[in-house]
Structure formats: C-alpha cells, structure tokens
Amino acid sequence: MCMSSSSTRLSQTDWLLIATLSMLTFVLGTSEFVIVGILSEIADGLNITIAKAGTLVSAFAIAFAIGTPITMSLTGHLERRKLMLGLIFVWILLNVCSSIAPNDEILLLTRIVTAVLTGVLISLAMVVASDSVPIAKRGVAVSFIFGGFTLANVLGVPIGTFIGQHAGYAATFWLTSALGVIALVGVFKVVPVQQSTATSSIRDQLRLLANPRIMIAFFIPSFGFGATYVVYTYLVPVLELELKLPSTWISPILLAYGVVSIFSNILAGKIASRNPIGRLRFVFIVQAIVLAALYVTTASVSLGLINIALMSLMSILLTTSTQIYLIDLAEKFNPEAKGLAASLMPVASNVGIAFGSALGGLVYANGPIMNIALVGGAVALLAAALTAVSHRLDQRA
Numbered sequence: 001m002c003m004s005s006s007s008t009r010l011s012q013t014d015w016l017l018i019a020t021l022s023m024l025t026f027v028l029g030t031s032e033f034v035i036v037g038i039l040s041e042i043a044d045g046l047n048i049t050i051a052k053a054g055t056l057v058s059a060f061a062i063a064f065a066i067g068t069p070i071t072m073s074l075t076g077h078l079e080r081r082k083l084m085l086g087l088i089f090v091w092i093l094l095n096v097c098s099s100i101a102p103n104d105e106i107l108l109l110t111r112i113v114t115a116v117l118t119g120v121l122i123s124l125a126m127v128v129a130s131d132s133v134p135i136a137k138r139g140v141a142v143s144f145i146f147g148g149f150t151l152a153n154v155l156g157v158p159i160g161t162f163i164g165q166h167a168g169y170a171a172t173f174w175l176t177s178a179l180g181v182i183a184l185v186g187v188f189k190v191v192p193v194q195q196s197t198a199t200s201s202i203r204d205q206l207r208l209l210a211n212p213r214i215m216i217a218f219f220i221p222s223f224g225f226g227a228t229y230v231v232y233t234y235l236v237p238v239l240e241l242e243l244k245l246p247s248t249w250i251s252p253i254l255l256a257y258g259v260v261s262i263f264s265n266i267l268a269g270k271i272a273s274r275n276p277i278g279r280l281r282f283v284f285i286v287q288a289i290v291l292a293a294l295y296v297t298t299a300s301v302s303l304g305l306i307n308i309a310l311m312s313l314m315s316i317l318l319t320t321s322t323q324i325y326l327i328d329l330a331e332k333f334n335p336e337a338k339g340l341a342a343s344l345m346p347v348a349s350n351v352g353i354a355f356g357s358a359l360g361g362l363v364y365a366n367g368p369i370m371n372i373a374l375v376g377g378a379v380a381l382l383a384a385a386l387t388a389v390s391h392r393l394d395q396r397a
Contacts (some may be wrong), residue, residue, distance in 0.1 A: 010140065014133045018141050020190040021125040022148040024088075024183045028118045029152030030160055031095065031176040032060065035111075037161030041169040046104045059108055060115040061350045067112075068119025072343040073205045075120065076336070084124050085186050091117045092180040099173035123343035127192055130327055130342070139276070143269030143320040150265050150316070154258035208330060208337040216390050217326050221348040222355065224284060224385035226320040229290055229356030230376035231311065235366055242298040243305070253305070260312040267313070268320040276321030276389045284384035287314040292377030295370050295384040298352060306313070318383075319345070325390075 010018070035042075043053040075083055094114045101107035129141040156179075164172035176189050208214055226240030231238070239245045239253060271279050290310045297303040321344040356379065363372050 020186040025148030027179040029149035032155030034160035038164035063115035064113040088184045097175040099176045127342045139272030148263045205337040205377030207222040222352040223321040227380035228267030229359040233357040271299035272320040288377040288380035294373035
C-alpha cells in the first residue's frame, strides 16, 4: 500500500490508516499515563506505600528507554503487520495479567514488559505511517499519530482514573485491555502487509547509535522535552504557591493545559512540512523565552495562566519534526536500521521527561520555586543549539 512519493494528497485509505494508528497510540498512551492517576488505589489494593507504587512509573520509563531500541533491532527483520498484531495481542494479555496481579512484584513485572511492547508498537506505527503515505504528507500523518497521546492525556487518563477510583485499579486495566482489543481489530483490518527493510545483523543495526549525527538528533527532543518537564513536573505547586489559586481550580487548569496541547500537536505537523530542523531552531528559542517568562508573569494570575497556556502550546511542537528527522538520517546513513531510528524519538522523550523532572526537583529543593522557569528556559536553549548544529551539518552535506 505504499503510495507514490510524488503524490501530495492523502487518500481515504491513507486517512483510515492514520486514524487506526492514532487510535493505537491513544490506547498505548492511556495505559502508560493512567498509572499516575490510580497510584493511591494500587497502593491500597496491594497494601504497599504510594512511594513503592510510584516505582511502577519510573520502571516503565526505564524499561521503555532501554528495551525499545533493543527489541526493535531484534525484530527488525519481521513483517511489520504480523509483528504489530502479535505484540498487541501479548500487550492485551499483559494488561489482563496486571488486573489480576496478586502482588506488587508481579504487577511490576507485567508493567516492565508492557513498557517495552508499548515502545516497539509506537515505533512501528511511525514507520508504517512514514512508508505508507506520500512523502509530502508524512508530517501530517506522524502529527496525528502523536495526537493519540495528547488525546490519551485529555480523555483516556481522566476516564481511566475515574473508573479506577470508583471501581478499583483492576477495572482500569480491564478498560485498557478492552481498548487494546479494539486496536487489535483496527490494525488487523486496516494496516497493510509491509515487509521490513532490515536484513542486516543486530550489531550492524545498533551501529547506528554510534553515529554522531544520530546522537545529536537524539538529544534534541531529549532537551526539548526536558525543558518543559523542568517546569511541568512542578506546575501544581506553582499554581498553588505562586499564583495562590484554590485547589478547585487545579483540575480544570490541567485539563485546559491538555486541550491547548492538541493545538501544539497540530502545529507540529505544520512545522514538519518544510525545513523542519531549520524551523525548530527558532521554535526552541521561543520556548526558552516562554518558559523563562514564567519567572515574572506568575506575579499576576491572568498573565501567569496565559504564560502557562503558551507553555503548553510550545510543549510538543518538536515531536513530528524530530521523529521524521531521525528516520531520514537513518535512511541516509544506515537504511536497514530505519525501524531502530523510529524508536529513538519515543525513547528520547522518556529520557527528557526523566531528566527534566529530576533537574526540576533539584532546583525546587535548593532555592525559590520559580528558578525552575529560568532553568527550563536554559535547557530549551541547549535544544536550540543542538538543532542549529544539526541544521548546519545538513547544509554542508
């Protein structure tokens, strides 16, 4: 079903494929992010502390970051549609096992394996979309697929949290299992047979990670996401302590933040349509200004909330461009590792989230809370610098 690269329009078949893959990422995102909303229920249900339940979140991120590229290399020679169907089926079983896990050790194990499968399925969705739609429309396709994660935060997580709070955490896992079945049927009916191009050894594919151009490109989204999460991780304390807003305002503001990020995702597709890396240089500079501005705008409730909305608007403008850029670099330097390259953006985002959260925590613990705004802005400037380096290297090629 690969389309001609000369075509500049998306057919109905293309849109159906994009919608199906977006539904898949919505399901995967809901399963990944909803854990934060039901930590208390998990802790009560398994008779453990909330801190210990929180290891489910960190373990998921670590397993995702380490396991995804390795598994992509191991499975790179397999036909993509069959691989996706098999992985989704196992993913469903793991969610069922999570719902009936007798203790936290079993639950932790099922979540670790789920994390790896989640990373691989996201990567496969990106590769299938990139290879199936016209080249000129890859940015649109990838931005819609990333949009599944945005929708998961706005819709899936609140619903899953509500169900977990009122029917127990196991009910949330049953929900994600049911959603997984829907995704499985969709992929079975819509995703075309698509042979992998990876015929080299695992060692040859992993050699891609030694390429300095790939590593520079990898750290662009790492620092981009890290900049946002230096601040976002401590957004609730900012709202409560700096803007002095009542607790009843917090949930609506977080919901509004998620809604604004939908528009960020749409703009990400526009940025990726032409000269994406060249444009991202300036996107990160604007992001740095927006984040740093929080240091002064939180003196006013209205200005602070507007600034936070702009922060959300800037938050994921990098996703589509960096995803496509990594795939294109692999096509140039190691075509058989394109699947591995597709896994690097999701991995980079998790690295950035972990790095940004940790850095924000360090700043928060050792000075005035709004120092996180200045540090977040500085990290965004690092992303801008790396993007400028990549752009200059592209111009020389």
